[in-house]
Amino acid sequence: MAAGPRAITGGEAVVRALAAHGTDLAFGIPGTHNLEIYRHLAAYGIRHIAPRHEQGAGYAADGLARVTGRPGVAVAVTTTGPALLNIAAAVGQAWSDSVPLLVVSPGMPLRHPRPATGLLHETPGQSEAFGHLTAFSHRVSSVAEIGAAVARAFTLFRTGRPRPVHIEVPLDLLTATEPAGPPPTAPAQLPARPQPDTVRAAAGALERARRPALVLGGGAHGARAEALALAERLGAPVVTTANGKGAFPESHPLSLGVRLHSPAVQQWLADSDAVLAVGTELAESDTWSALPVLTGTLIRADIDPAQMYAALPADIALVGDAREILRGLLAGPGTAGAGRTAAHGTVADLRSEADAAVTGPDADRLPYLAAIRSVLPPAAVLTSDSAQCCYHGALPHLPVDPPGRCLHPTGFGTLGYALPAAIGVKAGEPDRPVVALSGDGGLQFTVQELATAVELALPLPIVVFDNGGYGEIRDEMTARGDTPVAVGHAPLDLGALARAYGGHGARADTPAALADALRTALTVAGPTVITVPEPPAPPPPFPHPPSAAPCGAPAEETAR
Structure with missing residues (x-):
């Protein structure tokens, strides 16, 4: 029989819900408004690290989430107003790179009047503001609702495109005592699988291609073995985005590494008769220039269905988990296309041309x-x-x-x-x-x-x-x-x-x-x-990246 409701504070409800989802480490800075959260961390076995600035807390949680793939540890606790705004840059980065970062903050009291009344750290509409930086920003209205809000965040992290979430707990709820039953937990989910007929169509296009190409983004990190096996079966050169770096071994003879900015690589991609793009936005920040015009079939594989229509629309759309998609493509007969270009020589030439610049x-x-x-x-x-x-x-x-x-x-x-x-x-x-x-x-x-x-x-x-x-x-x-x-x-x-x-x-x-x-x-x-x-440098010989410039990779199945 499930335990009945127990009277707890909102601060304890936050910590209890985090612990129920496996959180064992949080980053943040204590302040006047979040002390009720800090009171309960040790009792629930959550270790805490205090950076010197809230932006550092967000980046630290982001880095840990990318490497471990465990969103339960990507938690940052801030106080109201300036502290929450300090972490906004890290939240924006987590959004851009699809990182499961959970930010918990206090907010103005439940019935806080407007216009402003001069409360400490008063910030009008901070939850609404963070709604534009996150997958969602949830302002709870009761102690009992806190557990559901946390479970909602972890459900998103586990089932969809992982992006940051903000949960705001009004100041008076943090210290209010209300009955609350055991916190709900996000369900375990089977990996999303694409439609079998779509997988067959994609496999056929790749097998018939004489000049296939693979583009791996951050969403491919959970499918490294499958990406390697598919590239070797097809004899297809592989280029990665900045966030895809490390999803494919760069010592491999089929690897072009992170060279989407190279005009030579962009032309090769444009000339390929079948391009499989896995877990990537195919965005300007990947190519540092206008996107190439592809002449072949573009197959996009992504957990986010919206990506099928973004930047370069897909000719064949594979919506689902990257590992499941690539396993489906590998399950086909595996006959290589006749007259396929000798890929190893192509890779060597493209590398040389890019590096000569x-x-x-x-x-x-x-x-x-x-x-x-x-x-x-x-x-x-x-x-x-x-x-x-x-x-x-x-x-x-x-x-x-x-x-x-x-x-x-x-x-x-x-x-x-x-x-x-x-x-x-x-x-x-x-x-x-x-x-x-x-x-x-x-x-x-x-x-x-x-x-x-x-x-x-x-x-x-x-x-x-x-x-x-x-x-x-x-x-x-x-x-x-x-x-x-x-x-x-x-x-x-x-x-x-x-x-x-x-x-x-x-x-x-x-x-x-x-x-x-x-x-x-x-x-x-x-x-x-x-x-x-280093001495001050003259402009580089190839195009500058846009103002948001790249170099990196994401959590096992997070950053794009």
């Missing part, structure tokens, strides 16, 4: 990236920022094979992601090597999280390419013929700053020095900032 400072970074790769073990996680060293560097030129990962803020393109995301990964998987990669401009958006990393006392290298400011924007100004304005920073000793926080600092003027510093940083407790000095 890399000159100047971008080419100068390549030995440093090779040094990082030589030190990192295969399962390491690289977190990156919206910085030149990432989208011009690590994105196409630091290869990753599963189970390794590369996490990047794609699309929304926020700055300051790398360090707190690395903290989140390290907090959830302390034995897994993690390296953050950033520029000096991006790092300083969240540099205060060095203090959080010190408190965790876990090895965490942060490699920073220092070009004295916002190098990408400086390049764009120069390319326009403008005089650069507000893009240069005064020199800063980042290593000394790390030591001031209680961490470590190093400088790497050569790739060998970077490799040595990285080896040490992977073994010492706490964060190590390794500065790689």
Whole structure:
């Protein structure tokens, strides 16, 4: 017999519902309005990590969710008003990259009058505002409703396209005591499967193709083995989006890596007679330019039916779980198309043509990236920022094979992601090597999280390419013929700053020095900032990414 209602506060109802869904770690900062939530965390076995800024809490939860695929730990607790608005950038990034981030905040009292009355942290319509950043923003109206709201969030995380959710609990409900029965829990769901006749049509188109192509996005991470098997059966070259990096082994002879920005790769894609795009928006932030005009059959596989009509509409629409879809395609007879192009030679030529365009400072970074790769073990996680060293560097030129990962803020393109995301990964998987990669401009958006990393006392290298400011924007100004304005920073000793926080600092003027510093940083407790000095760079020889620039990957089946 189920237990009857028990009188609990709204704060306890929040924590109890989170624990019922497997939450064992939350990120956030306590404040006057959320203390009733914090009171109950320990009793329900939920560990808490307090970053120095709510944006850091959101990025940390995001990073952990991408790597573990467990939305139960992607929880950030904020207070009302400024704290909730502080986390908005992280919520926007989680929306863009399809990450299951749950943000819980207090709100104004149930019967709060309007216009404003001058309450502390008073923010009109904060739940309505977050409704535009999330899959949904739910303002509860009773203690009993809290459990249902949390269950609704986890049902979305488990069954649809995972995106952030905001749950707001009015201040008076947090401390109010009301009877509430056991919290409902999100049901276990079987993976969604597409229609068999549609799968057969897609399999036939791929088998008949003489020049098939695969594009893997973040939604393909849960189908890595199947994607590899299908590519090998078809002899099809594979290119990944930024968030798809790591969904296909980049050491494989069929891999083009993350090179959708290359004109040569875009032309190859346009000329392919069958393109299978798995778990990707096929968006401008993937190609850094206008989308190519495809001449062949476009087959889209995605959990989100809306993607079948977005950007490039599908000729054959496979709506469902990526693994189930690819397993269905593999279940066919497997006869290769006659006269199919020798794919290995195609890949080698495309790689060479794309890489030949890399000159100047971008080419100068390549030995440093090779040094990082030589030190990192295969399962390491690289977190990156919206910085030149990432989208011009690590994105196409630091290869990753599963189970390794590369996490990047794609699309929304926020700055300051790398360090707190690395903290989140390290907090959830302390034995897994993690390296953050950033520029000096991006790092300083969240540099205060060095203090959080010190408190965790876990090895965490942060490699920073220092070009004295916002190098990408400086390049764009120069390319326009403008005089650069507000893009240069005064020199800063980042290593000394790390030591001031209680961490470590190093400088790497050569790739060998970077490799040595990285080896040490992977073994010492706490964060190590390794500065790689760079001169200000001229504009790159290939097109700039749009303002929201890419380099990374998502949770097992989350980010796109």
